[in-house]
Amino acid sequence: MGNGTRRDFLKITAATAGAAALPWRAQAASKSITLLHESSFIPAFDAYMKNTIAPLYEKTTGVKVNYELTSVGSLPTRVSTITETGSGADLTMDILLTPFLYDEKLADLSDIAEEVGKKQGGWYDAAKEAAVVKGKWKALPFANIGQLMNWRTDWFAEIGVKKFPDTWEELYEAGKKLKAKGHPFGFELGHGFGDNHGWMYPLLWSYGGHEVEADGKTVSIDSSETAAAIDFCRKFFQDTMMEDCLGWTDVSNNKSWMAQQISCTNNAESILYIAKRDFPDIGKVTDQAMNPQGPKGRFHFMNSISHSVFNFSPAKEEARAFLKWLMTTNALGDWYNSADSYYQPLLHGYDKAPMWNVEPRNIPYRDALATAHLPGWPAPASPKLAQSVAKYVVVDMFAKAAGGAKTPDVIKTAQAQLKQIYSA
Amino acid sequence: MTIRTEPLAGLAQRAPRGWSLSTWLDRESVFSWLMMSLPILFLAGFVGYPFFYGILLSLENRPVAQPGTFIGLKNFITDFHDPIFWQVAINTFVYTGAATLLKMVGGLGLALAMNQNFRMKNLVRAFLLLPFIVPTVLSTVAWMWMLDPAFSVVNRLLIELGVPPPGPSWLGNPILAMCSIIVINTWRGLPFYGITLLAGLQTVPPELYEAATIDGASGWQRFRFVTLPLLKPIIMIVTLFSVIFTFADFQLVYVLTHGGPQNATQLFATYAFDIGMSAGQLGLGASVALAMLPALGILIVAMTLYMRRA
Numbered sequence: 001m002g003n004g005t006r007r008d009f010l011k012i013t014a015a016t017a018g019a020a021a022l023p024w025r026a027q028a029a030s031k032s033i034t035l036l037h038e039s040s041f042i043p044a045f046d047a048y049m050k051n052t053i054a055p056l057y058e059k060t061t062g063v064k065v066n067y068e069l070t071s072v073g074s075l076p077t078r079v080s081t082i083t084e085t086g087s088g089a090d091l092t093m094d095i096l097l098t099p100f101l102y103d104e105k106l107a108d109l110s111d112i113a114e115e116v117g118k119k120q121g122g123w124y125d126a127a128k129e130a131a132v133v134k135g136k137w138k139a140l141p142f143a144n145i146g147q148l149m150n151w152r153t154d155w156f157a158e159i160g161v162k163k164f165p166d167t168w169e170e171l172y173e174a175g176k177k178l179k180a181k182g183h184p185f186g187f188e189l190g191h192g193f194g195d196n197h198g199w200m201y202p203l204l205w206s207y208g209g210h211e212v213e214a215d216g217k218t219v220s221i222d223s224s225e226t227a228a229a230i231d232f233c234r235k236f237f238q239d240t241m242m243e244d245c246l247g248w249t250d251v252s253n254n255k256s257w258m259a260q261q262i263s264c265t266n267n268a269e270s271i272l273y274i275a276k277r278d279f280p281d282i283g284k285v286t287d288q289a290m291n292p293q294g295p296k297g298r299f300h301f302m303n304s305i306s307h308s309v310f311n312f313s314p315a316k317e318e319a320r321a322f323l324k325w326l327m328t329t330n331a332l333g334d335w336y337n338s339a340d341s342y343y344q345p346l347l348h349g350y351d352k353a354p355m356w357n358v359e360p361r362n363i364p365y366r367d368a369l370a371t372a373h374l375p376g377w378p379a380p381a382s383p384k385l386a387q388s389v390a391k392y393v394v395v396d397m398f399a400k401a402a403g404g405a406k407t408p409d410v411i412k413t414a415q416a417q418l419k420q421i422y423s424a
Numbered sequence: 425m426t427i428r429t430e431p432l433a434g435l436a437q438r439a440p441r442g443w444s445l446s447t448w449l450d451r452e453s454v455f456s457w458l459m460m461s462l463p464i465l466f467l468a469g470f471v472g473y474p475f476f477y478g479i480l481l482s483l484e485n486r487p488v489a490q491p492g493t494f495i496g497l498k499n500f501i502t503d504f505h506d507p508i509f510w511q512v513a514i515n516t517f518v519y520t521g522a523a524t525l526l527k528m529v530g531g532l533g534l535a536l537a538m539n540q541n542f543r544m545k546n547l548v549r550a551f552l553l554l555p556f557i558v559p560t561v562l563s564t565v566a567w568m569w570m571l572d573p574a575f576s577v578v579n580r581l582l583i584e585l586g587v588p589p590p591g592p593s594w595l596g597n598p599i600l601a602m603c604s605i606i607v608i609n610t611w612r613g614l615p616f617y618g619i620t621l622l623a624g625l626q627t628v629p630p631e632l633y634e635a636a637t638i639d640g641a642s643g644w645q646r647f648r649f650v651t652l653p654l655l656k657p658i659i660m661i662v663t664l665f666s667v668i669f670t671f672a673d674f675q676l677v678y679v680l681t682h683g684g685p686q687n688a689t690q691l692f693a694t695y696a697f698d699i700g701m702s703a704g705q706l707g708l709g710a711s712v713a714l715a716m717l718p719a720l721g722i723l724i725v726a727m728t729l730y731m732r733r734a
């Protein structure tokens with residue numbers, strides 16, 4: 001290498017390094033806000049925000065809304081990065097427990113929540129459970145992606161069941177007969193995100209069990225009520241399902257349903273939606289029902305979706321204004337409509353909205369809201385609860401018993417795990 | 425052509441000038457360090473910083489989006505009292521041990537087979553790399569379908585062969601689930617072993633085989649006393665890499681089982697992700713991820729020492 005070339009090389013390297021080190025400057029953010037969302041299972045829903053709502057808002061107020069999508073399952077990682085670095089988006093969609101993990105970086109939306117509640121007929125109790133952190137609304141509830149019982153009406157009819165069983169025991173009896181006829185049940189007992197918690201927490205609650213007392217500190221999983229729920233789960237799995245359910249993730253029951261392998265499962269609206277669209281024959285014999293009740297009542301899982309504003313956002317006020325507008329505009333109803341009723345509004349003002357007339361089989365989703373709770377209920381949600389959920393404590397407690405482990409043993413392990421989590 | 429005897433004009437002028445940036449830069453010691461500084465900065469920035477930040481995190485109580493507080497080794501103590509942590513540790517060692525062994529034996533066999541002369545040798549060798557080239561997430565989804573009881577080609581085959589339907593539950597049975605991820609990891613890692621060992625095989629001088637044959641060595645003896653000793657350094661290096669990659673495997677398990685059923689396939693990397701990301705406990709998550717460091721460190725040091733001695 002000649003000397004001249006060496007120096008040139010150094011100069012170029014220095015120039016490149018210098019350019020890379022220059023602070024990156026954002027465009028003036030005053031007239032645009034970025035809303036982060038996880039890709040919807042229903043493409044029309046995302047399209048409606050992008051093509052209709054965002055342009056409408058820009059036309060009305062002059063503020064551009066960038067609708068940024070992140071792939072399914074990647075929202076927590078994305079929000080972590082944004083809160084850690086303090087940049088990336090002004091508003092975000094929240095799923096389940098995110099408002100409780102990031103609450104210190106989220107703006108207080110209590111005033112907007114109150115105003116929206118007043119205008120739209122009031123919030124469901126479940127909405128408050130999902131968004132109020134230490135007395136302040138850190139998120140504006142948007143919807144619940146409810147979980148219901150999906151059942152094959154034709155196969156249930158073959159064993160003489162015309163109406164979905166009202167109790168877990170009745171469901172168990174039906175399942176035994178259906179499994180004998182080659183139509184087993186399929187409930188997820190593996191490490192998915194939603195379809196496992198979606199039925200196991202309600203099962204636990206309906207037998208009177210809970211992982212922690214309402215104080216959010218006293219671990220209460222070790223009870224006769226929990227034991228009863230576990231004993232039920234073991235026989236429910238062994239006599240009505242197939243072994244594979246133990247390793248299922250969230251896609252498994254959808255696949256299995258379309259393969260006409262199972263006669264009953266617990267799932268969000270996606271099964272009926274896909275069946276109607278792609279497998280109309282299966283769609284005709286698919287119905288949805290509320291969860292069965294146990295000795296202590298009937299419960300549902302709250303898989304809440306809400307929106308939060310980052311308190312470090314330079315466009316915080318614009319973001320708040322957008323949320324307020326979004327939750328009170330007439331276009332909101334159309335946004336819900338674009339996804340059938342996959343997203344169930346948490347405002348009583350929508351109880352009789354046109355979206356509920358499209359598909360009568362979806363109405364139980366609305367009715368289930370009254371008995372829906374976040375996991376960890378009756379305690380308020382917290383980062384500790386997030387840890388219990390992420391470690392699959394309750395799911396694995398049931399799954400191990402289903403796999404053959406003794407009830408006292410699985411309770412002991414769960415108790416030890418929960419004590420460690422809640423005492424830290 | 426005349427021969428110039430006077431000094432070159434340019435040099436004569438430059439010499440008395442004393443210190444200048446360009447001459448300073450031209451000094452070998454300066455220039456070589458300058459050249460080195462970029463890679464060193466790169467390593468420090470992209471490997472060193474995350475590594476030491478990880479260690480710092482593991483010593484903190486650090487919920488996501490909140491400032492951390494130093495708590496010493498408390499996170500590690502928490503880990504050691506967590507029953508799942510030990511299950512995860514055992515899983516990771518079983519997974520790494522079994523998969524590495526299978527890859528080593530299979531890879532050696534593959535390399536020996538590929539070292540023979542046959543038609544379209546180069547094409548076959550290229551195709552061998554496919555499992556390694558295809559993105560893990562994609563190939564894992566393919567495996568997901570192959571192991572799905574409703575659609576499984578594996579089970580279909582077994583049922584045709586007389587196994588009562590629906591056949592084994594590859595991902596639902598805890599033991600079979602572990603076996604499944606070991607097999608898939610082996611399938612994916614085999615080409616790496618195979619091709620690297622093949623490269624090693626081709627450096628063995630044919631004369632050695634000829635000499636051994638003349639001395640009356642059988643095929644097995646030629647392998648045992650010629651091939652294997654010469655291949656050993658390469659086997660060691662490939663194994664070292666493979667152990668590190670397998671130990672820290674994430675994608676395969678995350679896509680296929682997410683650690684289920686009942687944590688039977690939960691590995692350090694996936695468990696650390698669940699705690700750090702899903703539960704937002706960055707400090708505790710980092711401590712789980714770093715818990716594998718001593719074991720890996722000892723292994724790496726031991727293998728390096730062994731290689732040096734050899």
